[in-house]
Amino acid sequence: MEIKPGQVAVITGAGSGIGKALAIACARRGLQVLVADIEQAAATTTAEEIQALGGNALAMCVDVSDAKQVNAMAEQCWQHFGACDLLCNNAGVSINKPLAECTSSDWHWVLSVNTMAIGYALNAFLPRMKEHGSGHIVNTASMAGLIPLSNFGVYVASKYAVVGLSEVLAQELAADNIGVSILCPGIVSTRIFESERNRSDKSISQLADDTDPMHTDFDQAYSRILTPDQVASMVLTAVANNLLYIPTHPEWAPLFQQRSDAIHSAFDTPLNNNNPTNI
Template identity: 35%
Template structure:
């Protein structure tokens, strides 16, 4: 897929993987409609794109807000006249075991990580169908392939993104709209630092979890953005970001039940 002179809508574009994907697309001449709940982050991303010669609009958006999501396609269409790419990247994290996590926090995460993907897809699919070649790119996670303890809510949401993306791809087969699902491994974003934690979780447990996350999140976001955009260019249905994601994907296929015992030993080392 040649993304030059296409128009991409990207959620979670104010930082991390969303920002990096925007930069990688802009370097190839793709125009951008950037959405994020954080206005300051959006402004910073737009500033970074200012000299790349593409049209950029910014849209403060909470993907959990049904009315705001429904209104966005009209705003983007007025500004850009078309939409060819939808990158559903916005996401949040939540630490703690299932029994520790409050019901409202669990629902909060699902509403953003999964329902937000569904809402944005439903809102923009009619516009994407008007393109001669369009693609929906849904960002899942390495935890949409394996499910570690302490990640029940996050893993559930990312498995849901994976299942939704795969079914939608089959439904859209033969149309001008294709679907990619992205599984990043350890990308050095702020998602772990910004994660919600249970109010009654022991402080030392939270500190250990964050320390481990920082250890595992090593790939620079810019590298992840390039991998994602190269996957879009070659029309990949599944995009694994990082050697850790590739290894874990292979391990899960090799040992679909026992993989966690192997990963637990490797993590301990």
């Protein structure tokens, strides 16, 4: 999609992290921005920063796991701006614990925010984007949508789903002049590991400041931390060039290759040589 002043971007999870950086980067390029976040104060702060730059922004408190709220966001978008050119389904949450310890509530919370919310947004925005005949959709997945990560099983499941649905979406929209990109970030300095702060059935007693450095226990080879601004720049470059995949950390490629090779080699197992007795 050619990015031009006056276009409209809708960004969820835009109160902090990648979403906020995306919102401000869009505004710097002259786009009008609907800033959506589950935290009203955070959304308002982002919108005020955009307005201070001379941009046009509307802040909304939206729980993306609620289809009615997502529909209301779409209605407000068209009433206020009259269009949606760039839809960034960016809001996301994470749980870090073994699958055996994950509860049904954990599964419901993560999948509803990370995966189902994208379906709600497509239902609310896509028909009118298709009528307009152009646009671009960015769905935030993760390197965890490409690579299995121990102790992040629920998160991995939600992000594998985002990758798959986005690949199908790209195929289905190829004739509609609507591009699709899948953002697959590695480690970025955000508050994703504090996302349970907004979970209704869990109380977090102490929160780190948004500017605190990200801490992980990942292998050092995969622990390079990008800033949200760096990722936002990659996203807008990908949108402008209609790129499907946006992997932010090329050093993770060997891990994806291991998974890809293992799947590919499975096609050559005795299961597929009509002689299962060789297994």
